[in-house]
Amino acid sequence: MPKFRIVFDRVRLEEKMLEEKAIELGHDTKMIDAKTTNISTESKKSDFDFGDVVLERCVSYFRGLHFTACLEFLDVPVFNRLEVANNCGNKMFTSLLLKKHNVPTPKTYFSFSSESAVETLDRQGYPLVIKPIIGSWGRGVILLKDRETADAILEVREITDGPLDRIFYLQEAVKRPPRDIRVISVGDQVIAAMYRTSTGGFKTNIALGAEPVPCEITKELEDVCMKASKAVGGGILGIDIMEDEKRGFVVHEVNNTVEFKGLAKVAKRNIPKEIVEYAVNLAVR
Amino acid sequence: MKCPECDANLKIPDDASVGEIISCPDCGADFEIASKNGSVCELKHAEKVGEDWGE
Known part of the structure; x- marks a missing residue:
């Protein structure tokens, strides 16, 4: 039975959904609080119960990033990898990588x-x-x-x-409809997409009240997302896309610890299931 | 359980887990469930939202 671990610092709905799904899938599942875990240069993997694979889900970016560095030091498979977390957590690094890999992105x-x-x-x-x-x-x-x-x-x-x-x-300021598209990609697949329509201002974040509306996953959308995913190093990602009046899709952000409670309401596929299966399959195969 | 801040009654759902945030309905203070043993919970003040919080 694969041992699946979720590292958290605050339990949001997403972490509960992931834990429930992992248990339902029959995995030996544990939640590990990053805030109460001590690791050192002398630590060994066997000192901890990090299982076969860890999903890093800290809400604090820097806490998660540095915890991930420790996990990789201990040779614990972790998603996302340190390199990916670093690439996505910093918008400047993300923009540079997107452009470098010919992913359409705002100037x-x-x-x-x-x-x-x-x-x-x-x-x-x-x-x-x-x-x-x-x-x-x-x-x-x-x-x-x-x-x-x-x-x-x-x-x-x-x-x-x-x-x-x-x-x-x-x-x-990209000329676009008052909405953007949030896509969740897991490995080499796009598993869900939604429009996020602004509730008044120019921002379209679900955290600010934008309403999730299902978005069809076209071949064009899938292609641009896979290019963006590869540019930052792959893994479990939340890709934000605007629809430019002239250029079509432009990717403006790639998120490392993707929140999905909004998208889960409208997605056809089960997002926590896809995430857990991806992490376990890659780590245990 | 009593709110450590204002002594109001706090209702903690049975299925609440360690790491979840409980808000006091009276004073609005946020607490994190630090540990849970059956129906007995240890609470600590929740961290405030940091500049680096999010996705």
């Missing part, structure tokens, strides 16, 4: 000081979207419509002055 500009960011904005023209390079749920994603708004946001960045505040990620 994105990187500056490393507020003065340079202003130069970029003045050169490219408004509006541009500023995003924190680390973060989720649409937080800190702001449409910079004019110089006045940009100055205010950049000033706040200078006041907070965290290490990541000095990296400016400015993205074109």
